[in-house]
């Protein structure tokens with residue numbers, strides 16, 4: 074049986090942080106012993122600090138709500154004494170986040186991060202556990218650079234790509250995806266917002282999300298990259314172009330995808346590859362792993378954000394409308410829950426992989 078690990082949530086008052094509290098309250102391996110946020114929240118109980126900003130559909134877990142919020146920057150020593158590792162999701166400047174996460178790592182606290190700051194640091198693994206679990210082996214090189222024994226940073230990738238990268242992944246080796254075009258329709262919780270705090274999205278579509286298109290195009294290449302020496306060298310293909318829109322949906326990012334292949338598969342081969350796709354999380358039976366990661370819907374009007382985002386606890390990917398295209402080989406639609414698989418849930422699954430492989434010992 075897996076030993077229980079004590080964990081902290083850095084950014085516990087935020088949208089992703091709140092999601093961590095609900096996912097970890099009953100977690101079989103992880104026990105939340107500390108929460109931290111900005112100086113504005115420090116000293117209050119988590120419940121008081123969140124106040125009317127609570128945005129989850131289930132209540133704040135009582136025991137976690139009673140924890141007194143620490144100052145994420147000033148109280149690192151205290152956090153380090155209490156925890157085996159931390160989850161981190163904070164809204165700060167990129168340089169500040171980079172420095173903060175390195176400080177935790179140098180205090181020998183492993184950091185499993187939702188933030189984008191370190192995604193392109195060459196010795197920081199950016200992992201979707203079903204797709205590139207072997208990238209965690211780069212942690213040895215990172216520890217060498219940081220001069221740490223236990224401490225390291227591991228990150229998850231952006232929420233926008235959590236549907237189409239998994240959908241393309243099982244087609245990469247055999248059929249070689251050469252290029253992909255994707256248009257994403259992203260939920261407001263991805264901006265840490267609700268309809269109350271983002272009224273301008275009601276009856277509206279906003280064709281811009283700062284930095285999101287670059288992340289959607291570049292991060293997949295690191296995920297499909299290889300460890301060479303002390304770094305992860307990004308893949309050079311497929312070439313990806315993306316447009317990212319904010320839409321009036323609470324949770325769930327949808328993507329319209331067009332893809333071409335070196336060796337064009339049949340529709341049946343694609344459906345078979347999706348149905349049979351399993352990764353290390355399924356083989357190891359990690360607690361948050363969906364049993365069926367990729368789910369194809371035959372109905373013409375699926376997947377739908379409202380109906381399908383919660384599939385397998387929001388950890389599965391839904392796909393539909395696969396058909397041939399006149400410009401690309403195929404097109405299809407896909408969906409994943411942005412604050413579950415795309416944020417906190419994806420980070421919890423990554424932490425489970427790291428725990429199972431002994432990285433928190």
Ligand SMILES: NC(=O)c1ccc[n+]([C@@H]2O[C@H](COP(=O)([O-])OP(=O)(O)OC[C@H]3O[C@@H](n4cnc5c(N)ncnc54)[C@H](OP(=O)(O)O)[C@@H]3O)[C@@H](O)[C@H]2O)c1
Pocket residue numbers: 083084085086087088089090109110111112113114115145146162163164165187188189231232262263264265266411412415416
């Ligand atoms: N929402 C998503 O779907 C999603 C998906 C993937 C990745 N992310 C990433 O996750 C991170 C958090 O996103 P979010 O949507 O949860 O943001 P959010 O709701 O705005 O929450 C931000 C959190 O950061 C804390 N914070 C702000 N300034 C701080 C400081 N100087 N020191 C310490 N803590 C500070 C806040 O604490 P106070 O309450 O005390 O201000 C709060 O806990 C971001 O990097 C975002 O890009 C979000």
